[in-house]
Amino acid sequence: MRPARALINLEALRHNYHLARERHGGRAFAVVKANAYGHGAVPCVRALAATADGFAVAFIDEARELREAGITAPILLLEGVFEAAELLEASRLGLWPAVHHAAQVEMIEKTALPAPLYVWLKVNSGMNRCGFLPGAVRQAWKRLVVSGKTQHCGFMTHFARADEPEAEATAAQIRIFDEATHGLPGEKSLANSAAILSCPNAYRDWARPGIMLYGADPLPGEDAGLLPVMTLESRIVAVRELAAGQPLGYGARFVAPRPTRVGLVALGYADGYPRATPDGTLVAVDGLFAALIGRVSMDMLTVDLTDLPEAGIDSTVELWGERIPVGTVAQSVGTIPYELLCNVKRVAFEWHG
Numbered sequence: 001m002r003p004a005r006a007l008i009n010l011e012a013l014r015h016n017y018h019l020a021r022e023r024h025g026g027r028a029f030a031v032v033k034a035n036a037y038g039h040g041a042v043p044c045v046r047a048l049a050a051t052a053d054g055f056a057v058a059f060i061d062e063a064r065e066l067r068e069a070g071i072t073a074p075i076l077l078l079e080g081v082f083e084a085a086e087l088l089e090a091s092r093l094g095l096w097p098a099v100h101h102a103a104q105v106e107m108i109e110k111t112a113l114p115a116p117l118y119v120w121l122k123v124n125s126g127m128n129r130c131g132f133l134p135g136a137v138r139q140a141w142k143r144l145v146v147s148g149k150t151q152h153c154g155f156m157t158h159f160a161r162a163d164e165p166e167a168e169a170t171a172a173q174i175r176i177f178d179e180a181t182h183g184l185p186g187e188k189s190l191a192n193s194a195a196i197l198s199c200p201n202a203y204r205d206w207a208r209p210g211i212m213l214y215g216a217d218p219l220p221g222e223d224a225g226l227l228p229v230m231t232l233e234s235r236i237v238a239v240r241e242l243a244a245g246q247p248l249g250y251g252a253r254f255v256a257p258r259p260t261r262v263g264l265v266a267l268g269y270a271d272g273y274p275r276a277t278p279d280g281t282l283v284a285v286d287g288l289f290a291a292l293i294g295r296v297s298m299d300m301l302t303v304d305l306t307d308l309p310e311a312g313i314d315s316t317v318e319l320w321g322e323r324i325p326v327g328t329v330a331q332s333v334g335t336i337p338y339e340l341l342c343n344v345k346r347v348a349f350e351w352h353g
């Protein structure tokens with residue numbers, strides 16, 4: 001069997017959820033959209049089911065999967081619904097749709113529902129991606145209440161720059177949100193992971209931690225006490241000696257500067273390890289640091305074993321996890337850990353804890 005695996009530590013996931021909720025206070029939706037950021041939504045949600053106050057996914061198909069797995073906790077639909085039929089299903093399944101634009105309000109007004117909905121009105125407090133402008137919030141809220149189709153209307157917003165604690169932008173978004181919702185009843189939810197870790201002013205009734213649940217710190221250079229959840233690893237399946245001057249792999253991106261012992265690892269970009277990863281990016285071979293060399297192929301990649309004489313065929317290679325923070329790999333590729341984690345596929349998943 002091909003040795004490429006993603007090991008998912010559910011104990012670490014629970015630890016991180018508790019840390020997020022303790023830090024914020026109140027309740028917390030565990031954000032498990034995109035297959036729990038690539039970690040496997042159903043096993044992750046089952047691991048949190050006894051403790052989590054609720055879950056958040058992007059859209060209804062992701063929520064249906066959780067209901068079918070027997071999850072009864074509240075599930076927030078962060079993107080809301082796309083058509084009226086989904087409102088019916090949301091009502092039947094007890095899902096909590098976000099309402100972020102006028103067409104969704106209209107859909108609610110026009111659709112006969114089996115039971116009133118628990119909705120979250122999304123305020124555009126400055127990210128300008130989705131949500132009602134501050135001046136339109138009261139009217140949208142009123143329409144939802146008058147429609148008689150809602151049993152509760154909470155208010156949420158999302159931050160554009162919470163991962164830059166020094167930026168004024170988040171404080172401004174909070175002020176705008178508070179003004180727009182002043183005096184309106186209903187629960188509030190502002191904070192994503194970065195705001196949970198850096199912005200107590202954003203704490204309200206519900207937090208929405210995502211990336212921090214998976215142990216990746218949204219604020220670079222800070223140690224918040226999070227534990228990595230996914231270890232992406234494979235094994236060395238072949239070893240080769242290169243003479244100085246010999247090229248390695250596609251495009252001959254790497255040319256051996258010295259006699260070089262190369263380990264071939266059974267994992268590639270089709271498994272989610274980015275093709276753009278540069279030479280020199282760290283991996284851990286049997287627990288010891290080594291460097292990626294040569295361009296990552298679809299199914300394979302190559303590492304420098306020259307300084308690790310003990311390493312050889314069958315040595316375990318960690319691409320990220322306990323020893324190599326996924327954030328470090330993301331940084332060297334010029335992306336964020338979110339993208340790396342939710343792109344993991346094709347490898348064998350093993351959940352434990």
Ligand SMILES: *Cc1c(COP(=O)(O)O)cnc(C)c1O
Nearest residue numbers: 031078158192193208209210211
């Ligand atoms: C994805 C998402 C979150 C979680 O964000 P993290 O940065 O992963 O904590 C929270 N709120 C909304 C609206 C989201 O789309």
